[in-house]
Amino acid sequence: MRLGIVAAATSLTLLASSAFAQENDRGFYIGGGFGAFDVKVDDIDDTDEAISRIDDDDNSWKIFAGWRLNRYVAFELNYIDFGETTGTTASGSSGDYAVEISGVQPAVYGTLPLGPIELFAKLGYYFYDVDLRFDFDDLDSENFRADTSEEAWSYGAGVGITLLERLNVKLEYEKIDTDVIDDLDAIWASAAWRF
Numbered sequence: 001m002r003l004g005i006v007a008a009a010t011s012l013t014l015l016a017s018s019a020f021a022q023e024n025d026r027g028f029y030i031g032g033g034f035g036a037f038d039v040k041v042d043d044i045d046d047t048d049e050a051i052s053r054i055d056d057d058d059n060s061w062k063i064f065a066g067w068r069l070n071r072y073v074a075f076e077l078n079y080i081d082f083g084e085t086t087g088t089t090a091s092g093s094s095g096d097y098a099v100e101i102s103g104v105q106p107a108v109y110g111t112l113p114l115g116p117i118e119l120f121a122k123l124g125y126y127f128y129d130v131d132l133r134f135d136f137d138d139l140d141s142e143n144f145r146a147d148t149s150e151e152a153w154s155y156g157a158g159v160g161i162t163l164l165e166r167l168n169v170k171l172e173y174e175k176i177d178t179d180v181i182d183d184l185d186a187i188w189a190s191a192a193w194r195f
Helices: 002-023
Strands: 027-042 053-068 073-090 093-114 117-136 143-163 167-177 183-194
Antiparallel strands (some): 027 183
């Protein structure tokens, strides 16, 4: 009798765990991330030859929401803020400068689950605003400002792990393929709660 009760309880536990795992293979999730990005800007046309290059990095953050179709495919919408890189010297000139980049990004993820570990690749399209500000020390015009809205493909890859059956933690490298900014890439550490 006791053996039957133990066997029944074990069977129910395994069935419940299996059902829970299947339920968690798809559905809604939300999350956020923190990262470091590197930006390189060459040949800033509107400044003639006063500024030829900016190469800097800063912290960045993002928030996102997504839907997992299954264990292998997910769609996601990100708001990404690459912060503000600031400095006192840009190649070709001297003075203060600041570069701000932020925008939204729909993306699709392809995932290869390996137990609790997941390898993934990402393809997205980034709609972003770039705000460049310069305060020159050596030109008649004291200030220069350029604002532009752009869009570009983005791609990335990384590794993740699911903890507590619902908390997915990821480490990701991402590159934004834009003509306006010569190099824009980031490394992200992010976490998402899968409902």
